[in-house]
Amino acid sequence: MVEFLQSSVGIIHKNHAESITLFIKESIDEEVKDTDTSKPCRRKRLTFCVEGNISVGKSTFLQRIANETIELRDLVEIVPEPVAKWQDIGPDHFNILDAFYAEPQRYAYTFQNYVFVTRVMQERESSSGIKPLRLMERSVFSDRMVFVRAVHEAKWMNEMEISIYDSWFDPVVSSLPGLVPDGFIYLRASPDTCHKRMMVRKRSEEGGVSLDYLQGLHEKHESWLLPSKGQGSGLLSVSQLPIHMEGSLHPEIRDRVFFLEGDHMHSSIQKVPALILDCENDIDFNKDIEAKRQH
Structure with a gap:
């Protein structure tokens, strides 16, 4: 290889040719090592996104259930919503969250744009973790399916702005597969409960x-995560489970798992499962250990 690089490629100095040869050899050795089927492969790390309305209890779920449960502490990495980044931007410490709520028509697009950027940054920062399960508070998909829809319908984001948002949303999500979770956990409660x-x-x-x-x-969370909601009785119809998963779901959650589908769904999350948890009742997880265990 050294001789070939000098005679045919034009690498004049022998030490340069030797360095290139060594680099190629080490790279090939590494690839062979990675494809060695005799060695046990590393299990894929799972990412679940915890979704739900404002004040439904996402932070409580992430902290009380996942972060403060001894059995889960070494298994789960918690990635909270980057609210602090929205409240303190740049040397002048701008609070874009406050600006959005104060003047939504002026700052809706700017805010949603920055929310997306911070979620991408957050995903990259947490992607190298070693714990087998990563729980992320909300996702770029709830941004698009819920909050961007809401501000657009309220006419706080005009047609040009939502077209610009969509023009970069799709290609960026397609190029960053880490943004697509293995599943969603939808914390569900009535608007009245969330407001209280x-x-x-x-x-x-x-x-x-x-x-x-x-x-x-x-309503937007419901139409996104429960597209086949039943009529009248208040019961929810479950999407047909794929055959390979019928026996893999624990009996206690089998009737709470839905599969996202529909023309309104982003292509990257079609058939991604969503677990629905009822969060209507106020529970003190510090005192009610049995409720904590069940969750």
Whole structure:
């Protein structure tokens, strides 16, 4: 190889040719090592995105259930929503979350644009973790399927702005497969319950969020994550489970797992499963250990 590089490629100095040859040899050795089927392969790391309305209890679920449960602590990496990044931007410490709630028509596109950027940054920062399960608070898909739809319908984002958003959303998501989760966990509660919890936590930026706004977000979560919602009885019809999964789901969650499908669904999350958890009741997980175990 050294002789070939010098005579045919034009690498004059022998030490340069030797360095290139060594690099090629090490690269090939590494590839052969990675494809060696005699060695056990590393299991794929799973990513679940925890979805739900404002104040439904996502932070409580992530902290009380996943982060403070001894059995899960070494298995689960928690990736909270990057709210702090939205509240403190640049040397002048701009709060784009506050600006959006104060003047939604002016800042809706700017805010949703920055939300997407921070989610991409967050995914890259957490992608090298070693724990087998990564739980991320919300996703770029809830941004598009719920919040961008909401601001567009409220006419806070005009047709040109939503067209610009979509023009880069699809190719970026397609080029970054780490943004596509292995499953969704939908924390489900009524808008009234979410509104009461929001009043209790009193995040300063959310002072102007109305019950009507939460109702709209709830309906968009439902149409996205429960496209086959039943009529009348309030029961939910489960999408047909793929044959290979029929026996793999625990009996306690089998009737709570849905598969996302439909023309309105982004192609990358078609058939991705979603687990639905009822979060209507207020539970003190520090005291109710049995409820915590069940969740």
